[in-house]
Amino acid sequence: MNNKLIHWFKYASPQSFYPLAGKMIPWFWGLAAAFGVVGLWLSFFVAPTDAQQGEGYRIIFVHVPASWMSMFIYLVLAAWAGLGLALNTRLSGMMASALAPTGALMAFLALWTGAFWGKPMWGTWWVWDARITSELILFFLYLGFIALQAAIDDPRRADKAGAILALVGVVNVPIIYFSVKWWNTLHQGSSVSVGKSSMAVTMLWGMLFMALCFWMYSIAVALMRVRAIILEREAHTEWVKELNEVKS
Amino acid sequence: MNAVLAVIRRDLLLAMRRKSEVLTALFFFVIVTSLFPLGIGPEPALLKKIAPGVLWVAALLATMLGLQRMFAADHADGTLEQMVLSPTPLGLLVGGKIAAHWMLSGLPLVLLAPVLGLQFDLDVGALGVLMLALLLGTPLLSLIGAIGAALTLGLRGGGVLLSLLVLPLYVPALIFGAGAVEAHIAGLGAGGHLSLLAALLALAAFFAPWATTAALRIALE
Amino acid sequence: MNAVLAVIRRDLLLAMRRKSEVLTALFFFVIVTSLFPLGIGPEPALLKKIAPGVLWVAALLATMLGLQRMFAADHADGTLEQMVLSPTPLGLLVGGKIAAHWMLSGLPLVLLAPVLGLQFDLDVGALGVLMLALLLGTPLLSLIGAIGAALTLGLRGGGVLLSLLVLPLYVPALIFGAGAVEAHIAGLGAGGHLSLLAALLALAAFFAPWATTAALRIALE
Amino acid sequence: MIWNSPAEFFAMGGYALYVWGSFGVCAIALAMEPILVRKRQNQILQSLRRERIADELENEVSEKAHARESGR
């Protein structure tokens, strides 16, 4: 094994990752706050009123980042899960379990903000549009992952079972997406497509900054949660007992 | 009475311990209702029309899923024998188990139904009637279901046999329950349907624990 | 190969011995489809419109019912351990079990679907497409379901958890399956849907036994 | 600045419920999540500390017993 690999494996051990994550968390919080302030400022005070949708369109500044993150986190989760199955590193499973609740939350926020956007724009809280439906199914996939892990009380088993589910899911997500899309367009009915061609540049910037804020937030929270998970699972090891937090 | 509360508490505790169990009856309900639009197509007018039926069928299937486990686990590990041998009358203990089943699989549906109703574009009044109908109907489903669960206990193919026995008995609840919402939407008033549902519930509350007890004793012989 | 056939034969034999089991997946299918007219009302035009969706959702739920028992009994009585320890590769034995599950819960549905379709006033062409779609779709359901069954094995709240895991994964099968019939009715031709269904089936036939085997090994640790 | 008064800002051109309903729930959710995670972390730390104290007590007791043994 070459040196780099050893180096990488060192950080893949919970023992060395725990303090490292502790050091990284404040930075990501700082980044999230900074991007958030700029993004909110852009989205409320700089971005102009939309010609068609009035002020209601401003929901886009949380809706789109939440939607993107919900999908992106699932990919990352599956990647960690696959890594865990392949290399049998303990940390990978912990990362996957740490990401799932945040991903589910993002999916929920996408649904919620979408519904709150749909009511004023389309006059209904919900339509069975392709994108919306696949987001709902993605939400279910997250819940399934969380429920499965919660139902297994041996963490090592929970990690592996979760990993298989995540991988099966990641194969299925694109299939689901395209199937739903096709289903929907075949008998097109009521769903209104959003006029987004003339998106102002400031709006784009606002969305971008808010997306970065959500991204940094997700990393920060996931790192916090993974630290808690590490402590829970390694509670009986010597290094945990020797931690400063525990001694004091 | 203490023993009854103990049974309820125990069943709820067991469900919590299996963690997922509490939420999943609910999610089953959500997912099954969401499947229908996928199978049928997204037309809002059509969906609105079939909404009460779909929601009720989904509620019925969701309560039915947990039925098989109502006595099965207790039977397999011998706890049921101990319940029969307990000094508390079996009927009361059975009542406790039915109550616990409803709290786990009926009550959550009542609370979530309005959200799903929104997905089908039902208005506020219809949502209220839907909740009320489910509030009367789901205990009825648990009561009737318990009889079926007891009758099929220990028969290995029980799960599906159970649905075969129980679903026909669920038909009145389905008709009056979905009927109440449809009547309201059609502007006819849901009162009649709801009071029939209430009458059925009273009847079942009286007879079902008794029938269940008898069936359990047979299963154990 | 002998061992695989033995697994299939054994599962079929067990089902016969539990008598009810063979027919009840079928009856569940029949009853669920029959519940809809009761919940929704008797309008023929409306019923015809929702028929493919309702039939497919019912098929999906009917196959799902038997899933939990796919490995559970073998797990509880230690047969699964013996299967892992058998000289035959576990993947093959698992394939046998999936095949048996399909024969018991998928095949009967395929054969009965036309009769139920008649109740919803579908014409002969549509019935043919329905059968073909089910013939391609139900093995897919068994294959995907096996993964879920293996993952939830030994978890006591398994039944409902299983549906939470599996139902979202069933969505493409539902959409293309129901879509094929609807497209045929609308005069668009079902070929596209059916070939997509076949492609999914090939994909699942390749990956599902592998994933199931991995999940089973984890469950037994 | 595109708003003329705070009131106009909060009214959001008549879309107040929807805009603030979305942003508000997002804000609450994103604020609650770290708090809950923090609580989880503190709980496990708490129990670890308690365990440590219990260990120490046990050690003391056995050490005392040992001292008595060897003293005799």
Next chain:
Amino acid sequence: MLSIHGLSCVRGERRLFAGLDFAVGPGEWLHVRGENGAGKTSLLRLLVGLMAPAEGEIRWNGENVRTLGEDYRRHLLFLGHHGAVKEELSALENLQLASQLDGDALADRSALAALHRFGLKGREELPVRFLSAGQKRRVLLARLVTKQAKLWILDEPFTALDVKAVDMLSALIGEHLADGGMAILTSHQAMPIPGGRELQL
């Protein structure tokens, strides 16, 4: 006092035994013996009322147990082949819930004491699923300490127990008998409990 009069048992088309008569009084115990399939378990299930006898009667203090119902069951403790423990619950919870089923609450203190007595110290909070075969059995047996019953009916109580636990259980049964209790046991091994009669099926 438990007395049996002309008891017969039929399973399927097989007559397992017929015309059985015996009585067990305070401080006495009965060792039911017989080869595999002789009908020992069936006899015990008849005695506790889980099966109905083909012929004959079972009396508790002279009254038929069918008519006594709860008044009989209150004095009875039956532990069968089955575990009667919930695999997801911990040993402690299992014990407490079992007591609550009988209508009396069991304080943490006495439940823990019973479990420690059965050598389950340090495993009180672990889900029973993780316990070994013998440990599961011990959780079940802890009920002997927590339920105050006059008549113990135990089906192969020594299965899966190690040597120490066997001695412990024998001592416990001895105490119970000394207190005026009664016991009916089955076992294929010789029983290290003084006194007692044998019933060969």
Next chain:
Amino acid sequence: MLSIHGLSCVRGERRLFAGLDFAVGPGEWLHVRGENGAGKTSLLRLLVGLMAPAEGEIRWNGENVRTLGEDYRRHLLFLGHHGAVKEELSALENLQLASQLDGDALADRSALAALHRFGLKGREELPVRFLSAGQKRRVLLARLVTKQAKLWILDEPFTALDVKAVDMLSALIGEHLADGGMAILTSHQAMPIPGGRELQL
């Protein structure tokens, strides 16, 4: 020959044993002893490959069993705490299906012979559900006769058996060893089989 090198087992956060070394050659048998929860069952499950060891290696004729896979399992017969019999099927069907799972068909004749040898004459066609605890166990044990395996790994094989059956099984194990077989057994009772070493966990 089965040899074990530095084997450790961790369940939950508990280390059950560590650094275990032993070997079992043709004609030898090992009696695994230890109190309830000592880790006997866990050790056997490690040996057959149902669990992965925390540390150490298990070798069959010098090769790691993980890499051997099927070539190891072919020589192995493991009977655990579980019945591994289907309650709805008859004893005969159970036995035949178990053989088919291993890839070889079993003629009615030899299956019946095995069952009779285990005293199940007249019960071959009865669903196993109706059998007594000991009879169920005998159905399982009949596989010892029908499967040709070099290495027997048996977890408490004498549970629920009556005196006659215990003798019978001991004789059977004796024959197996005389034929150059190997056996690893757990039991809380003394074992009436000559030779053999003890492993105390």
